Amino acid sequence: MIMRVDRYKRHSFYALFWTVGLFALFKLLLFANYASGFRMVQQDALVRYQLERIALPDPVHTLLVGDSSLGNAVSAPLFSAVTGRPALSLALTGSFGVQGSVNMALRAMQHHPEIRNVVFFQTLDIFQRRSGTWPYATVDPWCPQTWRSIAVSDGVTAIDVLAGYLQFVTDLGHLRHGMTDMTPELSAGTLYTEQADSRFNNGGRTLGVKNWITGTPRERVVQALDEFAAYCAARGVRCIFVFGPMHEEVIAHSAGYVREVWRLLNKTRHLTVVPELFPLSADRLGDSEDHVAPEFQAETTRQYARRLEEFLLP
C-alpha cells in the first residue's frame, strides 16, 4: 500500500516536472526563433519578398500598402513616373487584413524616414474580414496592441504560433541545404504574384449571389486605422485610404455595406479618404472580382495615380 502511495507521489512529480520542462524547452526554442532573426514573418514567401524590397536603398516618397487589389492594379514604377514621386508598393494579400498593411507600413517607415505618404489600398470587403491568423498578421512583435486586441476578439487560433515554429524548422532545413532564395513566382509584368488562368475576362469566372457583400463593416478596424493615421500625422506623414477596384456588379449589389463603410470612414479624423469606388466591368477583371487583369494594369495605375495626386503631400 505504502509503495503504491509512493508511486502516486512519484508519478505526480514526474508529470509536473516533464510538463514544466517541455514547456520551458518550447519557450526557449520560440525565443531562439525570434532572436535568431528567422522570425515568423518568414512564413510567407510574399512577405519575405516585400521585406527584402523595404531593405533596398532607393528613396521612397509614397508608400503603397494593401492587399492583392493593389498588387494587381498598380505598378509602382509607373505610379512613380505619373506622380513624379518615387513609390514603393508592398502589396500582400487580403488574408493579412488591414493590420498586415499596417505592419508593413511600420517596417517601411523605420527604414525610410523620408516617406511622406502612406496609401492604404484595400479591397472593398476588407473591413468585414476577421484578423488573419498568419504570424505576420497577428503574432508578430511589430503588430501594434490595437490590432492584437482585435485579433484576440476575433478568436484567432494559436495555429499561427505552431506555423511560425514549424517555419523556423523549415528555414533551418533550407539553410542547411543552401536554399536561401525563397522569392515567390512573380509576374515580370505586374511585379506581383501570377494570376490564375480562370478569369472574368476569358469567361473562366462568373459572379453569383454569394459574391455580394452583405455583412457590416467592423468599426473597430476603421478606428484602428484612424489611430494609425494619427500616428503618421504626428510624424509628418499623410495617411490616405483608397479602395481597390471591384467588379461593378458586386458594388451594385452591396449597397448596404458600401453605405455603412462610407459612414464609418467619414467619421475618421486623421485618415484622408479618397471618396469614391473604382468599379470595373468583367472584361477588365482577372482571376478575382477585385483583381485587374494583367493587361489592364498600366491603365489602372495611371487612373489611380491621377486620382491620388491631389491627396499626396509633395
Next chain:
Amino acid sequence: MRQQSYLFSCLKSSSYDFQYLSVYVRLSALVVCGFFLLCKHRLPRAAALWLLGASLVYYGWWNPAYLLLIVCSLTGNYLLAAVMVSASGTLRRMLLAGGVAANIGLLGYYKYTDFVIGSYNALTGAAVPLQHIVLPLAISFFTFQQVAYLVDCHRGRAGTHGFVDYALFVCFFPQLIAGPIVHHAEMMPQFASLRSRVVQWQNIYTGLFLFSLGLFKKVVLADNLAVFAGYGFDSADTLSMGVAWGTSLAYTMQLYFDFSGYTDMALGASQMLNIRLPDNFISPYRAVNIQDFWRRWHITLSRWLRDYLYIPLGGSRRSESRTLVNLVFTFLLGGLWHGAGWTFVAWGAAHGAAMAVHRVWSAGGRRMPALAGWACTFLFVNLAWVLFRAESFADALKVYEGMAGLHGFGMTRTFKDMFEAATGVGPYGQLQFLLPACLAAFVFPNSRTLRGLVSPGMFWTAWIVICLFCSLYFMADAAHVSEFIYFRF
C-alpha cells in the same frame, strides 16, 4: 431578440476570458499547495478559510464590486436558513417563500430585466429604455444551489452547518463559475471531514489527470472548434449545405468539450483537495433517446430541475397530460435559465416537446433500434443547438436554410477565401479538429471511465504531460482562448 450580458461582450472583446482561464489554472495550483501546507501545520480552520478566501478572490477577479453581492447573498441565505430551521408552521413556510422569492428576484433583476423590457417594447411598440444591467458571474449557479438549500431546510433535510462550510458550498472556486450545480448534502460533509485535510497522492494524481484532460478539451478542442463555429454563425447568410452542417456540428462539439472540459477541470482541482464533485457529463452524444441525453448532459442541472421543479409540480404522479405539461414547463424554464432570450426559450421548448414525444412513444411499449435512436437523438440535439447558439431566430433560420441546402451546396471562392482569412486553415481544415472531436465524443471512453482506469505508470503520466503541454502551448497564445460558454449563464 436576445439580451447579451455585459460580461458576454467583455468576453468577446478582450482577453478577459483568457485571463480567467489563466487565473483558474494558476489559482488551482496555488490553492492546493497552500491548503495542504496549512493542514500540515495543523491549521485546519485556516485551511478552510484559505479555500474560501481563494474562492472569493477568484470571483472578485472579474469585478470586485460583485463580491459584495455574493457575500450578501450567501450570508442572507445562511441566516435565513438558520432562522427557518428553528421556526415552524406558517412562519417557516413564509420564510421559505420569502427566501426563494428573494433569490429568484435577484436573479431575475440581473438576468431578465432587459429581456422583459425588450419583449414589452417589441410587443407594444413602446420605447422603454433598456437598463444594460451587468450580469454577475455565476449568479444562475449559486442561486440554484442556495434555493435548493433553503427548500431542504424547510423540509428538514439540511441539518445545521458552520458558516464557513456553507460559504464554501456556495462559492467553492473549482465549480463556482460554471458548475456542476452541487447539492449541500454531498458537499458540506466533505468540507467538514478530516479526511479531506491530508495529502492523498492518489487524489493528487487522479485530479491532475482530470484537470489536464479538461484543460485539453477546453483549450485544444473547444477553442479551435469555436473559431469555425463562430465564423459559420457570423456568416449565416452564405452557408452552403455542407458548411452549414459543419458549422452546426462544430458548435455541437465545441459546446460539449467546452463545458465538459470545464467540469473535468473542476472535478480534478477538487479531487486534488480531496473533495469529490458530482459528475456532470457521461458521453451525452451517445444517448439513444432524448431522456437518455438528459441523464448524460449537465446532469446536475437535470437533477436540480427534477428535484426542485418537476417533482414539486407533480412530476409524473398525476394524469398523463399533466405530466406532459410538467415536462414541457420544466424544460421551458430550463431553457430560460440558460439565457434571457426567446431563442433559449424556444430551445427549452423544443427539448420539452421532444421529452413529451418520447414519453408518449415509450408509453405504448414502442422501442427504436439503438442505432436509429442514437441517430434521431443526435440529429435533434444538433439541430436544437443552432437555436441555442444563434443570436436571433432570423440567424437560426439562416443556418437552418443553409442546412436544408437553400443557399446552395458547394462553397464559393469568396467564402473559401474569407474563411481562410478568418481561420487560417480553410473550410476543410476544420476537419483536423472536428474529426478527433467527434471521435472523442462518440467512441473514446469518457472522463468518468478514464478516472477509474488511472493508475500510476508511464502511460498515464505521459498522457497527463501531453495534455498539459498541448494546453499550455495553445494557451501561450492568448488570442486563441475563448470564453467558457457556461460562464455567461
